[in-house]
Amino acid sequence: MATWITTPAELDTYRQQRPSRIGLDTEFIRERTFWPQLALVQMAVGDDILLIDPLIPGMPEALAPWLADESITKVMHSASEDLVAFKWTCGVLPRPLFDTQIGAALAGIGAGMGYQKLVQEITGVALAKGETRSDWMRRPLSDSQLQYAADDVEHLFALHDAIDGKLQALGRQQWLHDDGERLLASVANDEDRWPHLGMRSAQFLDAPAQHRLLRLLRWRDAQARSSDRPRSWILDNELAATLARTPPADAAALAKLFEQFPKAPRKLAGAVWQALSTPLDGEADAPLAMQASDSGKKTIKALQDAVAERSRELGLADGVLASRKHLESYLERRQWPAALAGWRQQELEARLQPLLPPR
Structure with missing residues (x-):
């Protein structure tokens, strides 16, 4: 049973549980604005599910300490747009972050998996998808909206436990931490220079x-x-x-x-x-976008093949290690893109470097 939170004081009472982790999700509107308009925040705290109304005066300020508390792991799924909404509305990003979509990819469960599919894969529970395009700004929200919103965080802890256990067994927990920090940095510094x-x-x-x-x-x-x-x-x-x-x-x-x-x-x-x-x-x-020459296309294909081979060895889906866009950037600039820095560079550099043609 979810609890509808309408005052900052109600939200503050749950801090007394001193949770080591919380599950987070949001509903927002971004059809007519640049910045996402936060309409609802769902939070799993222990056995409780809180549905928090961010339209209430003072609620974004009450949420901020939860997000900023680094003793609490924030478990989220496909968090990038939610992070933007939190940054814009609450002025802070949730850290540390455990993104279950990224974690599932790094654990070899599957890349780019939606929440419903991942929940079914790990828990066997089939979730409804009926309210994905609802008007989340209206009040009161319907019973079906409230149930859908609660479902979005109810299973996050089960996903967290399963994925983290697999990452630990594979020695890849640091990979997820690094990817989470990279995602947070991209949201914090979101102005694209080029x-x-x-x-x-x-x-x-x-x-x-x-x-x-x-x-x-x-x-x-x-x-x-x-x-x-x-x-x-x-x-x-x-x-x-x-x-x-x-x-x-x-x-x-x-x-x-x-x-x-x-x-x-x-x-x-x-x-x-x-x-x-x-x-x-x-x-x-400024760097220029370049059309690939015939020789460049052959090099990109060789780079892709090398990445695919390493991905198979690691049990990772295509695109998790490196995308074509990243490989094109690597070929043109002869520098590792920021998205490939860290553990990806360590996994790939020795294989890709010899494939680069001389300047």
């Missing part, structure tokens, strides 16, 4: 065009954050790529071009022109 590298179309642009694209995407990100609106509402990718590829001659030409795009930010035309036409500090040193 957002153009994440757009596939960038590889088809020459260097000046990629620099223009970088300017636009940096400006868009700043606008989205300050206005709390989705990036695509500020400037969509198609229009950004068009402006970067064939920049208008002046602000008037830009305004005319906007007439061809129904979603163009006409009211921001002046700011878009300023961003497009103003070079960034250090722009010339």
Whole structure:
């Protein structure tokens, strides 16, 4: 039976249990905003399940000490978006983190497994999926919403016990700790310095065009954050790529071009022109997205094969050790991507280094 928590004082009483771990999940809305709007926090504490209303004044502040207490392990599943919601609403990230999705991948149970599938795999319990697209901001929440929310944390401790036991047997607990810290760091420092590298179309642009694209995407990100609106509402990718590829001659030409795009930010035309036409500090040193040559494609294939072989030896699913994107970055820059630093580098470097062609 879950308990509906509507006052900070109620939440504080559960701190007296001095738990060594809590299970956490959230429900949030992010359809019309840049930042997630936290609508509900589910917390498992001992045998209790708390459904916490973060819309109550003072509740985010009451949650913060729970999240910040490093004597309490926070057990979560696929936590990345929940972490953003906590950072934005409570001003703190939950640490230390045990992400059961990451743990299942490192334990060889399966990569990218959803909560329901993992619960069934480990406990045999089949959970309903009926409220995934509910309106979690409405009050009161329905009985089916409350049950769904409670289910999302009820089995986290069972997952934690099973996965942690397997990781301990494999000597991989440090792997999970490192991956959790890397995830937390990525949320804490979430401004992408080179957002153009994440757009596939960038590889088809020459260097000046990629620099223009970088300017636009940096400006868009700043606008989205300050206005709390989705990036695509500020400037969509198609229009950004068009402006970067064939920049208008002046602000008037830009305004005319906007007439061809129904979603163009006409009211921001002046700011878009300023961003497009103003070079960034250090722009010339920005890494460029590159099309792979035939020889480069062969090298990537060789790197992938080496990663796949090591993955089989470790009993890991494809993509857990390294993605194609990470291998492309490694080939282009000859530096280990941050996502592969640590234990992944230790597992792969001796195998991948000899496969790199000379410069």
